[in-house]
Amino acid sequence: MKFTLPARRPFNFSSVVHSHGWRQLAPFSYDEATNTLGYILCLSNGHVIELKLNDGKDGVNVETDKLNKAEQKEAADAVTWMFGLDMDFSDFYNASRAEPKLARAKKQALGRVLRSSTLFEDVVKTIFTTNTLWGATKNMTRKLVDEFGVPLLSNGRVVASDSEPRIETKAFPTPDSIAASDPETLKEKIRVGYRAPAIHELAVRVASGKFDLEALKHSSLPTLELRKELMTINGVGPYAAANLLLILGRSDFIPIDSWALKLVSHEWYRGKPITAKEVEKHFEKWGEFKGLAFWFWDWKYHE
Template sequence: MPGFSLTPPADYLLPRDYCSYGYFLLFPNHWSVREQALTRPLRLSGGVVGIRVTQPRRAGAPLKIETSRTLARDEREEARTQITRMLRLDEDDRSIAEFHRLDGRWKKTGRGRVSRSPTLFEDVVKTVTSCNVTWPGTVQMNRRLCEVLGAPVPDKPDAARTFPDAARLARTRPQTLRARCRVGYRDQRLVELARLFRTPASRGGLNVARLEDPATPDDEVHEMLIDLPGVGPYAAANIMQLLGRYARLPLDTESVRHGRSLLGYKGSSAQVMKKVHSHYAPFGPHAFRSYWLEMWEFYESKHGPAWTWERDSTGKMFTAAQLKKA
């Protein structure tokens, strides 16, 4: 197969650092436990391409990127950009070392990176489809979005379809999203979101470049996100960590469970959330990392390391509510 290589940060380990957040279990992502390989399609300017990412089992080893077709030079750069974003290769080992100085519990394991999607749009839609629903519902919605609205990989009929881009989602009828993708009340909001991403900022659309600019203040980013259709306080905070801004915590029912069962807090859900927020405040700009890695460690204590989870079995039940049924 054609392809190329990527040099990751010196501490980067693909199984640990990619299998670090629930979105790695959502379509069109597929992690092969047997091969320890990530496969998924990417949408590039020249069309759709399937990719397969592997790494020799040592930190910092070059990542091998296999592609379903030969890429033009500009397409290769697009693929590099999307893969770099998805795997957080733009967070160097100095950033992780800074986190470990604040929270030394994770230094031995080297943990600190939290994976995400190749594009901000996919991250936002995945976040909206994870609110007010069980995890199996989130899994189903993302699978259906790809199956119904995604584009196929040429000459690969069995490969997963792409995640729909903003242009495709913007021209989809809300009724189609509700009936065929099973998104429920999110139908109109997802279309509105897609149209904001699709429309240039100069014409009233979302200023994506401003959102993704590290120089933009956190408060401004939060205000921009909270104004988006379907985005409330939890979703805004979660999208912020997906943007590499870890100071805010996306607190939900899982946070309450964590506060009560692991941190020993008592009281109403609102009281427990307040205590959880205060507990992680000392970690400052890395608060989410400390919080999430504790949560992830709990999930792994039930079913083993995340890189051993099969997407279509264990991957559907890793949240606390589902683990209680296991």
């Protein structure tokens, strides 16, 4: 079946898909030739479906299996969340209008950051980005999905791997499936290293109902309080919390890691070593938009 979901304008499908590297992490897949984003979604009734998402001009075109009314609504809600279709960035565009480095922001509809269907998935993936290279993040995510993911019964999308084509056939693992394992298995099979206890602990907290992580998607907490809540998660420090806040639509903090230091160093310090203090200094004036200003800045340095 096919349907189209409208977005609050301005909207740019490609800007969201390329907002960060999530499109490269399972269970996403991306076909550059057709500008189609694939995603394997596990519905609440256990039905696993493949979503094929592409540019609907002022929204997202969705192609998937034949669904009943409740399933279609759940799939539509998931895509709406993943693309932030209802988000309004007019205040950010007004604030950035006079900044040459952000001059393209409104024209390219920058501001939305691609999300996974659940905050649990985004937290796990964010933890997988800490203290490692991007290639390792992709490998950890792939192995986690392969080992604990919920299978798609029909044939999945063929996506390229480093060595040979593979079939994307599983949705991201549920908290229950990871909770039923143990840190040692995560460390040995998924090769997540020191992150194993944190991932397992989070899965147990969520699966047991002690931590309603998904409720934070629409939390009315002030950003500082929401940040504190995120940082109660083992493995989520200042960088990860800032990254997750951006995903949640809060841009008061900058996700400062080694890459951020490199960008700012080349932008203003001729590549000399700097600290987080210098990063904050150059974006402090952006206030509640400093995370967005940093994220979508037209940087001099490109690797």
